[in-house]
């Protein structure tokens with residue numbers, strides 16, 4: 364058994380002074396048991412915890428570290444920016460370069476505003492959609508996560524066609540009633556909601572490829588169908604590409620599936636590991652944002668020089684090395700294909716979903732296409748697999764309902780290490 368004693372002691376101390384001992388809930392390992400590991404450093408494909416244990420990292424900071432940890436180009440850029448000042452609170456050339464870079468890469472993004480997290484990006488995008496259309500309601504998909512803004516913490520309840528109910532104390536009924544819920548991959552449900560709420564829906568927001576119920580792909584025609592419905596009913600289509608942007612393709616899921624949203628939200632990779640988000644899209648919509656227009660949105664540290672430097676370095680690395688996507692997708696297919704073979708040889712009918720460099724092993728025999736099918740997973744079995752993998756030095760997302768994010772630092776040797784661990788972990792189940 365690995366020694367986690369320093370992490371354990373830190374967690375005990377943390378619980379006295381931080382709610383639940385962590386600054387973001389899923390880190391607490393609640394879904395898998397045991398103590399969260401406290402990390403000390405990371406390099407390439409590896410994480411090192413406070414006890415000195417080494418792990419292959421399959422989360423990569425929940426996506427941002429797509430080049431692996433401590434990439435020299437990103438590190439250099441941050442050092443260079445730090446030498447000028449970590450913050451001015453005034454416009455800088457870096458922000459202009461960053462905006463130009465994002466707009467040049469994602470054709471649907473004609474203008475972009477930087478913020479400090481994915482949550483800010485989605486909250487702002489929805490406000491802009493509401494302000495621009497003069498409508499109050501939004502549609503979100505059951506099981507999609509868009510950060511912790513009040514409008515998004517709504518579950519489907521018992522019926523997909525009914526008004527949402529608050530999923531977190533503190534979200535008012537008034538807010539909840541403006542968020543309508545539909546199952547992912549169900550165009551009829553969306554059409555019905557639009558019919559029942561004529562001219563009331565400002566926006567449809569979704570993860571075009573879902574990461575937050577585990578990895579779930581859109582079925583053929585789904586994204587195109589949403590685009591059509593939005594065009595017909597003057598609804599703003601928002602792709603939340605906080606996870607998928609610059610990951611599934613340089614221009615994200617919208618490039619992969621060839622569907623153009625009106626607004627896009629970004630985060631994670633665009634900060635190169637620093638706290639950043641962004642939202643952008645059609646010029647006529649973005650020109651409604653303050654101070655160009657009346658819809659207010661602001662941020663003291665927005666466009667922060669260190670974050671812009673890290674993000675710019677990250678995005679130029681990705682833009683200038685287009686073969687990188689082929690590489691990480693091939694690596695992911697090797698891991699997924701290997702696990703699939705192991706499942707087959709053991710007579711286990713579990714489902715693995717993969718899109719590009721995102722994947723999830725669901726402990727269910729059902730095909731997973733939405734939240735209901737994802738929820739058929741045996742989470743106790745997942746927890747056991749997770750702990751067995753951890754003991755073998757593989758750090759996975761500590762919940763069944765998360766995707767893994769493969770980095771370019773994972774080579775063939777690391778892949779065999781992951782597969783060896785998985786073979787043994789599946790045997791232990």
Ligand code: PMP
Pocket residue numbers: 425480481482483485508509510511570574575603604605606630631640
């Ligand atoms: N949207 C999506 C699709 C996300 O996955 C996340 C975070 N995992 C967010 C928004 C919120 O981003 P943040 O945690 O940076 O606020």
